[in-house]
Amino acid sequence: MIEFDLIIKNGFIVLEKEIRKMDIGIRNGKISAIQDCVEGTAKREIDALNQYIFPGVIDVHAHFSEPGREFWEGFSTGSQMMAAGGCTTYFDMPLNGIPSTINKKALLDKASIGEVKSCVDFGLWGGLVPGNVENLKELAELGVVGFKAFLSETGNEEFQNVDDLTLLYGMQEISKLGKVLALHAESAPITSWLQNRKIKFGQLSADDYLASRPAIAEFEAVNRAIAYAQITNCPLHFVHISSPDAVLAIQKAKLNGMDITLETCPHYLLFNHDDLIEKGAIAKCAPPLREEEVKQQLVSLFVEGKFDMISSDHSPCTPDMKDSKMHNIFTAWGGISGGQFTLLSTIELVLQNNMSLLQVAKYTSTNPAHRFKLKGKGKIEVEKDADLVIVSMEPFKVDESELFSKHKLSIYVGHTFPCRIKQTIARGNVLFENGQINLGTRGEWLSIKALIDAV
Ligand SMILES: NC(=O)NC(NC(N)=O)C(=O)[O-]
Ligand SMILES: [Zn+2]
Ligand SMILES: [Zn+2]
Helix, strand or coil: CCCCEEEEEEEEECCCCCCCEEEEECCCEEEEECCCCCCCCEEEEEECCEEEEEEEEEEECCCCCCCCCCCCCCHHHHHHHHHHHHHEEEEEECCCCCCCCCCCHHHHHHHHHHHHHHCEEEEEEEECCCCCHHHHHHHHHHHCEEEEEEEECCCCCCCCCHHHHHHHHHHHHHHHCCCCCEEEEECCHHHHHHHHHHHHCCCHHHCCCCCCCCHHHHHHHHHHHHHHHHHHHHCEECCCCCHHHHHHHHHHHCCCCCCCCECCHHHHHHHCHHHHHHHHHHHHHCCCCCCHHHHHHHHHHHCCCCCCCEEEEEECCCCCHCCCCCCCHHHHCCCEEECCCCHHHHHHHHCEEECCCCCHHHHHHHHHHHHHCCCCCCCCCCCCCCCCCEECCCCEEEEHHHCCCHHHCCCCCCCCEECCEEEEEECCCCEEEEEEEEECCCEEECCCCHHHCCC
């Protein structure tokens, strides 16, 4: 008789190609059996009757701002928030912390903090900024998941956006290193010029903010980056794409054989510019939430399969930086606090649009694992890490008291999802259940060891 650590019985398992009611047996942090009826003893059994089991979310875009600005978020609260939302692996962005992750020392310091404080596995992005092209090699050798650069201003003096030559030299080097360059693609000249004019004329409303970051700023930056990638052969990943023309430009480049992926975030598909007007700065992000009509076009492109993955871009700050009484939207921090809701949002979107729940696993786990070569993750399969999330299909209205992020300000407060996270299991440990985090296990930094051949 096999002895398992955990058996999950009777759940609808979201596999790669089908959803089937079966049992899962877990041993030593790995999935060791998936059968109609797993025979054996176990230290613990969970009955997941009428519930769905998804592979743990891999959220490739989060800002935890530690070290240096852990009062904005941090590995401890941030990773617990991720776990509460069904995420078992996240990638932390190289900016907002101090220092930025742009050299070996900063990377290793951040990794060692994460290894102590993170309750789930994590990867770290390295930054490409003016002046650090020569550091990219050592960062790649230590196992950054990829590099990130900003084409627009970052709002962060410790992390400068790239000029065009840095972008070209950086792409050439990243291509040689066999890594992916993630881009925040909005044109710096267009957005800065428009923003400066708005501020000069005292035009400081939500509408002015939207007008200062038009879709064409994204379109221009995406096209420029694609042209540079064509010359340098650099694999690209476009983060938080928010406008239909940009999606179509990327689609065209993919059809031409270029190695490019793109993500969008739940907030671009669930919320719109009216939320910025009504809720104020908590709904401010860059690129901005779009008008309803544009949002709907973006949802259609999601339904058509034009995105590769959904990530949160969890980018919080202190409440005073989002003060709703602020009369100048330009001075508020841009970033949505939403890391807890990537899975629930994707399920909502999929159900609303009559798509299969198989798509949820693809966008939130399988495709990210494949793109970033996380060998042991991304699917519910024997021998993969036992990173699982159990979801019940009961409506869940988000209350501030249920937020695990450091600050309890989020555009999602008051939003009702059609589903709720019951349990999150990370490497076989039941990390989240009954609305609580069970601390005691630690995540691992997915450095070079974990990043081998694609799944
Ligand atoms: N410095 C940031 O964290 N910026 C982030 N802010 C957003 N998206 O509003 C981002 O990803 O660009
Ligand atoms: Zn960005
Ligand atoms: Zn971001």
